[in-house]
Amino acid sequence: MEAINWHGFFFLFFAIVACAFAMAVVVADNIVRMACYLVVSLGAVAGLYFLAQAEFLGAVQLMVYVGGTMVLLVFGVMLTARGPLASMRTGGGQWIMAAIAGGALLAMLLQAAFSVSDWAAPKTIQEQAAVEGSPSARLGLGLMGVRVDQLEQPNLMLRRGMSGHLLAFEIISVHLVVVLVGAAYLARAKRRLDHKQAKDDQRP
């Protein structure tokens, strides 16, 4: 019996978890449970990232999604999950439509995944074991516009600028700030004001 391929094993594990809980999200009714399942699914995806030598990305996934996004979601849930709202069933017709569309999409994607020939050929297990992940410093430098991995870039212009993502990084950062401010502005509580208006309406 040949040496077991732990990479494959863990991949299988995480993949199954991710897919299973994703489906659970689809079928679940209770919004909070959906959130819970989603967390698990995303966590599993983070595991997949780790397997694919993207530790930093995995950590970010955990931090941002499972930490930030999920907590945000839970906030929303807490504020809106009450009795009837918590679970809202949809008609069977919708389900069928969705199933058809989804199935078509899935078929298409799978066909695409297996159709391209030179994707299908993986490295051997030994090679995979030999591959060492790119340290997160490279990623950071890439964001800063210094591309360590492209030193053999033939195009001199691209090499001088290192074809990094500094601009994109800046734009994203500013965008994030703006969005968060805007979100805070949108989400500020207007409840009390509504009550007052209601009172005013009752008065005359």
Place this chain on the structure above:
Amino acid sequence: MNLLAQPVGLPHYLVVSAILFVCGVVCMATKRNMLGVLMGIELVLNGANLNFVAFGSPMLRAGPSDGLGLDGQLIALFVIVLAAAEAAVALAIALNFYHTHATVDVDRGEELKG
């Protein structure tokens, strides 16, 4: 194919991402709860991200060329950040929607229906 024996390849990742993606789409398509739709979007984004990472990963493909290389991870990073931003805005919208309509049922927000 026995993954315990064979090496993991690009197609495997693609399959997983495809499943996630479709789950997301179906979730968006079937949930009436606005937050459910939001979660669907998160799933879709994750599927896409997984693709980026897989294409960027050096170990999934034979031969020297490692596809997207670092760009895969970088783009995935951007996607995650944008997803966070989008979630924040979407939640804010949901809360406002709840304040005005006292519900999060997306079917009820159809004032602009033609």
Place this chain on the structure above:
Amino acid sequence: MELSETLPLLLGLAWLLPLASFVLIVFFGPRMGRGGYYAAYLATAAIMASFALSVVALAGWLAAHPLTAAAHGAHAAAASAAVSGDWYSLGEFGPLRITIGYYIDSLTLAMFCMVTLVASCIHVYSFGYMHGELSDVIDTLAPLANGQPVRRRGRFCRFFQYLSLFCFSMLGLVVAGNVAMVFVFWELVGICSYLLIGFWHERKSASNAANKAFIVNRVGDFGMIIGLMVLWTGMGTFSFGDYQTVNAKGDTVTKPGIFSQVRPGPNHRLQVPNGMVKMAARREIEKIAAHAPTINGDLPLRRASAAMMTWAAVKKWRAQGYGYGLLVVAGLGIFCGCVGKSAQFPLHVWLPDAMEGPTPVSALIHAATMVAAGVYLVGRFYPVFTPEVLLVIACVGCITLFLAATIALTATDIKRVLAYSTVSQLGFMMLALGLGGWLAGMFHLLTHAFFKSLLFLCSGSVIHSCGTNEMPRMGGLRKKMPYTATTMLIGCLAIAGAGLPGTVVGLSGFFSKDYIVAQDLSFWGANPRLGGPLYCAALIGAGMTAFYMFRLWYMTFAGQPRDEAVHHHAHESPRGMTVPLMILALLAVVAAWNVPGTNFGIEPLLTQAQPAGTAEGLAHGRMWPNVTVPAEHLSHSPAIHARAEWAAFGTALLGFLLATVLYGLRKWDPEDVRRTFAPLHRFLVHKWWFDELYALVFVRPVLRLSGWVAILDKQGLDWLADNSARAVAAVARLDDWIDRIFVDAPVNLTARWTYAFALRLRVLQTGNIRQYVLWLAAGAVALFVLMSLYWNYAVAGI
């Protein structure tokens, strides 16, 4: 470092510091402490620093140019050692050079020290005087429509901000190196004066006074602009001193400035500059150009020869007097500006009203510095003036001093008395300058600055404690406010010119006034027919000065209190206000003295600055040949000087005694004196009916004319406008019709079609998100299928 580098540096710094404080106060003033209290500290610090810098600069100058014992006329012909140049060139447009330049000689330095010193004292004084502005102010003198007094925020820091701006402008005016800059700062000080007179603009009188001052000054400035234009066109430069510039060939050449064009070396005699000659003689030049010899129509050659002939002819023309008139016009124009700024005879009406401003302002702007700027400018432009102009200046000054003095005799408002005395003192200076006594005029300008600001500050302290300007309600304040009384007494003595004739013992006013009178005397000697009236007027003016000053002092401080409320309410001013008084009093005493043992003093300092060649006077103006402006040093000959001294002293003493008898000892009752001279008194009380006269001659006609214009406008122009409008409307209606038929119709048609189409489309817009998602998915699938079926990889080049 070289003196020519340090001086501009120091003075430039001293000049810009107040600007800095102004800017700072503008932006951060209100936030500096409660009510902007610390803004005052800032402004004061700035001006004191400028004073220090000026003193350093002066020291530097003295080190380079040691003062000789005042040997008048010894170096009359020598060029005055002035440091001139440009800090910054705003641009050169052909011959027109607009620069920020400097022209520094000992006069500039003396003015700098005087201005900054007086300004420092007044800043300090204002701490106390303006403290009421720190909190909200209820201005009882400014009733609203409903009779309630105005209630407004305090303007403490604004006051100091204006002061800083003024100091900046004044110093700029003094240091200015070219005419354009002079004019700019000339207007700036005008603005400051306007702002500060109208500081309490809620009061109708204040805002009126501000407007009056501003408008009257415009009249003067109009003349000044004319003068400047003539200068510019005639000499092709604004700069006082010689200046370097880059000619067409690109190498730097030294061009003569105004002074060296008007009075070229070596003997620095006044001569009409070539430019003016050519201007006046342009017809002849054209003739020459027309008939210039040429070799078969070679134009450049002709042009060259024409230029040469013109050059040769200039001397002849000058001898024939071409362009002399231009020089006269230029001088008169500039003097016009000075008349406006330092309130000389036709335009003197604004200064008394300007007393509506806060007293420190009156002291700084309307006594010591700004109004003196006119005199200063005359002194600056002295080399340009021809005998005719000088005579005009002298006459104007003489009339002014007499007239103002007479009005001051009867005024009862303490500040107005001082204002009129200022006008008359300025008249004295103008007179001196006009008679060729450059030194005398400038000397009096400086000394006067000290004792007049002292007097104003004293009156301010009195007003501050009494709350009224009216002297009849004061009296007996001597015991209440000893410091003010003493210092004011010193001021009165100084302005009256107290001193011992024949000795060198005397207050500052004594010396400067003696110079003026002596100059007057020597002028009389030079031209017997003209000089008499001027001399007598000056003497009488001096006497009246002594009279009204002591009248003021007696009415205010001596005798019994006339208004118990006021007297009871009165109190000595805080230390912050009295200390500047003492400093100024000291200066009023010693200003004219040389530092013992050395020959450093204002007089030798000024002597150094005497414009080259002006010292030995002028003779035989071209228009009035029999006018002779005597050389100044003649007036220092013992005979003339002694006589002048005694005469001035006698008249002053006379005035003093008269005042003492009338108001001090009350031997005679001023009342019956007044009754006996009732018509005269009314005449004087109404200030020679000047305001009424102007109202009659200028203001009312203007108003009536504008009324007519308004009627014309309503009846004529409006009718025209209405009808044209109607016509336009008719045309527009026509256009409208065309528009509807030929333009709108097709557009509307398309719009209707689009609308119908959209109505059919809108059913797709079911606001149902899930449906949209499904459509998305379906679309993606469809796209993929199409691609996989029909996408031609060969075509795509993949």
Place this chain on the structure above:
Amino acid sequence: MTELLTNILSPSWLAYAIAAAIQCALLLVVALASAAVFIWLERKVSARIQDRLGPTRVGGRFGWLQPPADGLKLLCKEDIIPAAADRLLFRVAPYISFCSAFCVFLALPFANGWVALRLDVGVFFILAVAGIEVFGVILGGYASGSKWSLYGAMREAAQVVSYEVPLALCVVVPVLLTGSMDLVEIGNRQAGWFTNWYVLHDPFTFVTFWVYATCAVASTNRAPFDLAEAESELVAGFLTEYSGFRWVIFFMAEYASMFVVSGLAAVLFLGGWNGPIPIAGLLHLGSDPDTATGFIANLLGLGNFLIKTVAGVTCVIWLRWTLPRLRIDQVMTTCLKYCVPLASAMLAGAVLWTYLCPGGLIARARHSLTIAAEQQHAPTQERK
């Protein structure tokens, strides 16, 4: 050890499984043992602070067997699931918390190289995984179907989410100084005398350490930040409905996370396994754990690390029993108005410092660039 097992056992996957199990067990033991010790410690310290003796009898002296006794008692308790509860989530919640708290130990190095999973992004991983803990709490609070629990959970959520920000900012500073997120490397950078510790590296790091301490206490929601279980206002916050074993699990999670934040503080700021005096270095023991001397050195390092960590935990306990509890608005104010700006300022300061002083991120960039260049020239040697 894995090699050893593979030699003995076949098939190999069994060997792997056993090895993994053993390592897991080690970590678990560390977590549990530490929890037990800290519970005992907490009882004693609180007793001392309140002028009592605390547990004395159980297990002879010092009541050292008190924690097991407590555990036993709790296990014997009846565990209740309220009728209104969401049963599944109610059960799952404690395990989510504990798992996250436990997973953190994966990346926490106990000595030079002694770390279960040496990650290139160790610090980040720890922060991320620790962030999940709150999720269990929220679920628990929601699933209990009681308003007290819900309030507690919401407070916890708000508090932890807010405090993650300054915490991360503080953690970035040592990362910045090292130029790597690898905890082992961060620790080794501070080798040598105690002056090399990052807390003494420059004024900014010094302040950063204190900010970090505050935020760490807050993020483990211990007093004075324990708003989530404020017994004076909410009965027991998100723990109200929990009893018996699940309650114990939550407690384990709390103590484990205490251990983790203290350990993190030790590694990031207090030199990790490097003692104040580099004994190992002075004795030339070397740092390679495979050699005997290196092993001893590492044992010393382990001692250092544990001492620092326990000291940190003791301080946290001490804080809890000395300081009064803050109001929720005060908690948020502390975070958003003081910690965040302070941390940002410190970060900026540290950046400036590293930029002006040699070393730091810039040097790291050059360094890795050169490495990459070498790689491209001689990839084969790089591999080895």
